[in-house]
Amino acid sequence: MERFVDEALIEVSSGDGGPGSVHFRREKFIPKGGPDGGDGGDGGSVRFLVRLNLKALSHLAMQRVFRAESGRPGGGNRKHGRDGRDVEIALPPGTLVKDAESGRLLADLSASGDSWLCLQGGRGGRGNWHFRSPTRQAPRYAQKGLPGATRRLAVELNLIADVGLVGQPNAGKSTLLAALTNARPKIAAYPFTTRSPYIGVMRNGDAELIIADIPGIIEGASTGAGLGLRFLKHVNRTRALAFLVDLGDAEPGAALEVLRRELGAYDPALLSRPRLVVGTKLDLPESGERLRELEAAAAGERVLAISVWNRQGLEELARALVELGRA
Ligand SMILES: Nc1nc2c(ncn2[C@@H]2O[C@H](COP(=O)(O)OP(=O)(O)OP(=O)(O)O)[C@@H](O)[C@H]2O)c(=O)[nH]1
Ligand SMILES: [Mg+2]
Numbered sequence: 001m002e003r004f005v006d007e008a009l010i011e012v013s014s015g016d017g018g019p020g021s022v023h024f025r026r027e028k029f030i031p032k033g034g035p036d037g038g039d040g041g042d043g044g045s046v047r048f049l050v051r052l053n054l055k056a057l058s059h060l061a062m063q064r065v066f067r068a069e070s071g072r073p074g075g076g077n078r079k080h081g082r083d084g085r086d087v088e089i090a091l092p093p094g095t096l097v098k099d100a101e102s103g104r105l106l107a108d109l110s111a112s113g114d115s116w117l118c119l120q121g122g123r124g125g126r127g128n129w130h131f132r133s134p135t136r137q138a139p140r141y142a143q144k145g146l147p148g149a150t151r152r153l154a155v156e157l158n159l160i161a162d163v164g165l166v167g168q169p170n171a172g173k174s175t176l177l178a179a180l181t182n183a184r185p186k187i188a189a190y191p192f193t194t195r196s197p198y199i200g201v202m203r204n205g206d207a208e209l210i211i212a213d214i215p216g217i218i219e220g221a222s223t224g225a226g227l228g229l230r231f232l233k234h235v236n237r238t239r240a241l242a243f244l245v246d247l248g249d250a251e252p253g254a255a256l257e258v259l260r261r262e263l264g265a266y267d268p269a270l271l272s273r274p275r276l277v278v279g280t281k282l283d284l285p286e287s288g289e290r291l292r293e294l295e296a297a298a299a300g301e302r303v304l305a306i307s308v309w310n311r312q313g314l315e316e317l318a319r320a321l322v323e324l325g326r327a
Helices: 058-062 173-180 225-235 252-266 268-272 287-298 314-326
Strands: 007-013 046-050 065-067 087-091 095-099 105-109 115-119 150-157 161-167 198-204 207-213 238-246 275-280 303-305
Touching: 007 058, 007 087, 007 115, 046 095, 046 105, 065 087, 105 115, 115 150, 161 173, 161 225, 161 252, 161 314, 173 198, 173 207, 173 275, 173 314, 198 314, 207 314, 225 238, 225 252, 238 252, 238 314, 252 268, 252 287, 275 287, 275 314, 287 303, 303 314
Parallel strands: 007 065, 046 087, 161 207, 161 238, 238 275, 275 303
Antiparallel strands: 007 150, 046 115, 095 105, 095 150, 198 207
């Protein structure tokens, strides 16, 4: 199964500066040419930048060590060594970069266009032609390049989606994600089909909304039941929430209550995020009656009802989700 990678430990190094050159001009018939050693090239830098099309940190799990190139040495005839190539590391929006040892936050790359120069490359050394003076006609030394630096970093995806789909196992979260977005999560009639978040992009007019299908939350999740803490951490990384409740359940009000209780126990602030309640599987018998129960339990919250199987209520839900994501 594809694993959703939302954290990575990486090591980055900037390049060393290239050494300056010690060199003397050689020309026929001129016995003592002047110094003409050129400068070394600068070492490459390490930079992070946000790419909107990235949704996870999988590319950092594949490659964990990134080294920028060192500058090339200077040459005769004042030839400047080539600068080392930079390393550019692309990150999805909503990524935090921390020092791996101290945990100190170094950069918060939240928006499109954000970039952060993490390590500057070492400066190239100056060649010996710089060091010529009236009293020193033939300097036999040049500067070394300055060394690059290395840093160990913890990279974490902080915000994974505009809206998170939260519900008990089997509530129909993955089915809804597949109906609204380009994502194709596995759907099955048993609980915990989804074990790590699935991300999809929904287009509605010119609005684009990133939706996360989060694995099922069960009673006791906030104390660790059913990998609950891990899943709740993902819930915490969405800006708004849609609570999905299965209208085939005998007690939809109780199901909603479990969600509220577990999220609130994990972090009370989760319950002040913008949210709405969605009754699913409206095609099932008795779902009408259960919807009324759910509305009573939701008191004051916006409740919508859908059936993905009958394509009922989906357009209204899509519009509501866009509003929610902007709230
Ligand atoms: N009758 C009916 N069944 C549905 C509807 N939507 C989903 N289901 C079924 O409900 C079951 C669970 O659907 P999933 O989308 O896998 O549920 P989930 O919430 O992602 O479940 P987990 O990943 O296990 O947490 C599947 O058998 C679906 O076919 C619907 O609109 N009507
Ligand atoms: Mg699922």
